Amino acid sequence: MRAWMCERDQLQEKFKTHQLVEVVELFHSCYSWVWSVVVLGRSFEVTQCLSCDKQLHMTSMSRFIICISKTRTCGEIGRLTHVTASTSNRQVRAALQAYFHCSRQISSDTMGEYCLTYKDVEEAVERIKPAAHVTPVMTSKTMDGLAGRELFFKCELFQKVGAFKFRGAYNAISKLLEKAEDKSSIKVVTHSSGNHGQALALAAKMKNVPAFIVMQNISPKIKVTAVKGYGATVVECEPGEKSREETKDKVAKEQGAIFISSSQHPDVIAGQGTMGVELLNQVPDLDAIVAPVSGGGMVAGICIAAKHIKPDIKIFAAEPLNADDCAKSFAAKERIPLPWPPDTVADGLKTSVGPNTWPIIKDNVEDVITVTEEEIIKATKLMWERVKLCVEPSAGTAVAAVLSDKFRALPPSIKKVGIILSGGNLDLSKLSTWF
């Protein structure tokens, strides 16, 4: 193990003899020195020396990520032989432990059993690069004063279609095309009256893929027009979850279209995770990230990304009290979806956390902070009046969480906080009821 504490080139040379390990990247983090071993896309953290049990404290400013080349289908680390995609997580861990004569140093908390790995986020970063904006991070002394911490606003309201959803949608469609033998056969379908619908429509247009967006027949005309404007086919359904699902399934079957869930599709989650990578590139010494939670795609993606890059970062989910399935699930340690739809001004946060995002949120989120409708409106207005950013109430929910008593009571060691301003799409005509 000691030999790992060497320069990148030496490292590469050393592991060449094992014919399977490759140093892919050299990471820099000011706070924690944790090694990650990535085996076929699964990441394992090594916080203690694998041979002598001693806590690892690297003195250099780099940490190494060692991974098996993606192009290999099997590999060998000492006694760990024939790792294939179907080798179980436990097998890999056990073999690594055995190899390093070590019984308890390897945890796979951040990556093990989930529907995606950091590798997927990393690939998504490259995939969305030509199409998505690297959104700016903004600060406000006024808001810092109100929160009692340094806040860093990740401005996804400036993302394409005015919301982070473009990242996931574009990643999912691009990956579909990469894998497809007959690219012209690819079609996509989703149900969404909100940002995901517009995002999928635009991403599909950019990639020349037919898209079908199932929207309730009570959806605001302006949203239907926007989706049609991106060239997607709008398929109307009756209000209610049942009709939405049935209509989506019908379109999928009739058109041979692939369903891209707004929050549960692994490639969508990986796409949203790119925000975590970007934000930690922009502000590497964040202590925490606060993001609004609905279906959980964004929070899960950010967990996978941020916990990998900076394992000691704390991720908080912000949720309207009126739609607090995530908070209730978190408290009960089991997923408890809400009856659909709840009533909240944060209209982007009405979905419940789903089966793919729940395990990631359960393991990696520090806490779920709920806020009242009044708090959401107040925070949204503050962002308009003081920060001059036209955020939607769903984004205001994350701001409200940071201003809440519960968050304010957190230790002052949580000094620098990233806040995801998820989007800026709102019906301005409704404003009169707020002011």
Added chain:
Amino acid sequence: MRAWMCERDQLQEKFKTHQLVEVVELFHSCYSWVWSVVVLGRSFEVTQCLSCDKQLHMTSMSRFIICISKTRTCGEIGRLTHVTASTSNRQVRAALQAYFHCSRQISSDTMGEYCLTYKDVEEAVERIKPAAHVTPVMTSKTMDGLAGRELFFKCELFQKVGAFKFRGAYNAISKLLEKAEDKSSIKVVTHSSGNHGQALALAAKMKNVPAFIVMQNISPKIKVTAVKGYGATVVECEPGEKSREETKDKVAKEQGAIFISSSQHPDVIAGQGTMGVELLNQVPDLDAIVAPVSGGGMVAGICIAAKHIKPDIKIFAAEPLNADDCAKSFAAKERIPLPWPPDTVADGLKTSVGPNTWPIIKDNVEDVITVTEEEIIKATKLMWERVKLCVEPSAGTAVAAVLSDKFRALPPSIKKVGIILSGGNLDLSKLSTWF
């Protein structure tokens, strides 16, 4: 003259013999190769060779700015001897021409007879650096599409106090302190119910200078509270110009406070000019800048700065049709102030162009574009809905101008247009009447 086309060091060496000329900065511009000679803060452009009359086309990517050291009180360029602060502009020009055996190559259009020079703006850049934000420039494909040009939004709504006014106020107060023998005696006064009042109050607070802000007794309570929040003393007056002026004069006399006009004070104009420097740093190849005009401090400052850095840039002033004194003055070629106050939703644009800003605007502005109240509201809403920026209607006025038929009819060679989003302070409760 040919000798000037050499490296910076050689240049410095060469002019050392003249004991008066100093190379202060090396500028880069992609579009025009114009030399500026700055003599005691006055700038002269040299577009043709001063010895052989040939048009100058530099092949390198740099242009030189040559200036007489500020610390000298007199100097000599060939036959030009004993240049002092009282040497007239014409004398300097004539002497330079004589020295270079040249009769018509030197123009002093951008600098000659005004209440400030580029040097003042340059100094303001340094002066405000520790306090003001370098505001970001944002773009929007949607807005580009609507305008038919590439738009670059200079986001002064993110400036301290939410408006560009902080630049001028901070520059003016800082310069007062620099010059004062007894710094503790400095007090300032202004009349403003808008952004300038808040800006002066904050700048004064930061510099520990007592500030008196004369506000009409009908001013919104929120604005009075904001000014008081910055620690300034609010002095109420009756509505109307007469009471404002009288109250201000009374305070100035009683308190020994120096009047800092919101748009006519040369140091305020120089402070606003820093926007021009910043914007051309951020987007060097702009073809035009569009800024809203009221008293004219911002437009005049930008003219002095931008025309100096990029002489072929076109500056447009945007004005509400309901407060079109600048447009009328521009057409008549003489200053025609409006009766005070006009009625427009762009409440920051109610003042008329003043005596100090008018000569600069008259000479340097390409055109004044007026827009209706409907156009202002529509453009402001567009910025909120599509660009997600909470701009105030005064900023929306500049956007409306670029979207107007008159601007759209301009030649397509005006491709890249900077738009000053002057501020983001507005009464959100009024929004309901718009949407």
